[in-house]
Amino acid sequence: MTSVLQPQKEAPNGTYTFASRPRPVQNRTKYREPVAEQSDEQSNYGNIMYDRRVVRGNTYAQHILPVAAQHDPIEVQRQQEARRRAFARKRAMEQFRLRTPEALEGRKHIDVQTELYLEELNDRIEDTSVECQTDAFLDKPATPLFIPAKSGKDVATQIEEGELFDFDMVVRPVLEVLVGKTVEQALLEVMEEEELASLRAQQRAFEELRNAELVEVQRLEEQERRHREEKERRITQQREVLKKEMETADKIAARAFAQHYLADLLPSVYTTLRDHGYFYDPVERDIETGFLPWLMAHVGNTLEKRYVARAVLDMLIHDVTQKRPHDHSSQ
Numbered sequence: 001m002t003s004v005l006q007p008q009k010e011a012p013n014g015t016y017t018f019a020s021r022p023r024p025v026q027n028r029t030k031y032r033e034p035v036a037e038q039s040d041e042q043s044n045y046g047n048i049m050y051d052r053r054v055v056r057g058n059t060y061a062q063h064i065l066p067v068a069a070q071h072d073p074i075e076v077q078r079q080q081e082a083r084r085r086a087f088a089r090k091r092a093m094e095q096f097r098l099r100t101p102e103a104l105e106g107r108k109h110i111d112v113q114t115e116l117y118l119e120e121l122n123d124r125i126e127d128t129s130v131e132c133q134t135d136a137f138l139d140k141p142a143t144p145l146f147i148p149a150k151s152g153k154d155v156a157t158q159i160e161e162g163e164l165f166d167f168d169m170v171v172r173p174v175l176e177v178l179v180g181k182t183v184e185q186a187l188l189e190v191m192e193e194e195e196l197a198s199l200r201a202q203q204r205a206f207e208e209l210r211n212a213e214l215v216e217v218q219r220l221e222e223q224e225r226r227h228r229e230e231k232e233r234r235i236t237q238q239r240e241v242l243k244k245e246m247e248t249a250d251k252i253a254a255r256a257f258a259q260h261y262l263a264d265l266l267p268s269v270y271t272t273l274r275d276h277g278y279f280y281d282p283v284e285r286d287i288e289t290g291f292l293p294w295l296m297a298h299v300g301n302t303l304e305k306r307y308v309a310r311a312v313l314d315m316l317i318h319d320v321t322q323k324r325p326h327d328h329s330s331q
Contacts, residue, residue, distance in 0.1 A: 048054050103109050113119065273279055 100109065270279070
């Protein structure tokens with residue numbers, strides 16, 4: 001957004017002021033308009049953020065080739081085909097190249113030197129030892145003391161006794177200051193020791209009180225823990241008692257129901273089993289399964305024999321009755 005600057009004016013009091021008339025933002029076209037077609041009212045300005053010649057981002061990662069430097073796809077394909085044919089020709093030449101024939105049975109090929117000058121090949125490298133003796137090193141002499149060159153002039157002054165100061169008069173205030181400072185420091189140290197002793201006594205009393213409070217707190221916590229454990233144990237026992245009572249009541253109800261249900265069930269079951277032959281008399285079952293079938297078999301055999309004998313007798317009687325009338329007629 002740009003604005004046309006208004007002429008600067010000075011206020012009556014001499015201060016700097018600036019003002020610009022507000023204006024709407026102009027719509028930008030997709031392509032740049034020619035300079036001749038731009039209106040005179042539009043201000044000439046440029047922004048490099050909209051300039052396509054400015055590269056944004058990392059310039060090292062861009063590999064953009066100009067149009068003239070790009071390879072022709074047909075030419076690239078032709079070069080690849082040429083390299084493929086050259087590789088195939090090289091493989092064919094390697095296959096048809098004369099090679100050393102295979103070694104005979106019991107022999108093998110070994111590598112030999114064909115150079116002009118033969119060299120002896122050994123696995124062990126030859127080495128020799130050479131000794132040499134050098135003279136002993138002499139100790140370095142001590143470095144002489146550096147004495148700078150003397151410069152300037154020597155001047156002497158004679159001071160007579162009593163010319164500078166009186167020792168007794170000058171040393172008195174210094175001594176008073178030293179004694180006073182020493183006594184003051186001693187008093188401060190004594191007061192500090194008394195204060196430290198008082199602090200230690202207060203600290204011991206506080207620690208004793210705190211230890212007593214901690215012991216009381218631990219006693220109360222232990223008492224509370226015992227009460228809680230006793231309460232939980234009582235609750236657990238009561239729950240177990242209630243559970244057992246419920247289980248007992250359920251068992252009693254189940255037993256009463258089973259007895260009431262089985263009171264009519266057992267006779268019907270026994271009757272049904274007896275009707276189906278599960279309850280029987282062993283003697284009666286032996287007679288039914290063993291004796292009666294045997295007896296019926298013998299009776300059947302006997303009746304069959306009697307039936308056969310009766311049939312034979314009927315046939316004989318029939319033959320005899322047929323022959324007698326014939327005999328009477330012939331007489």
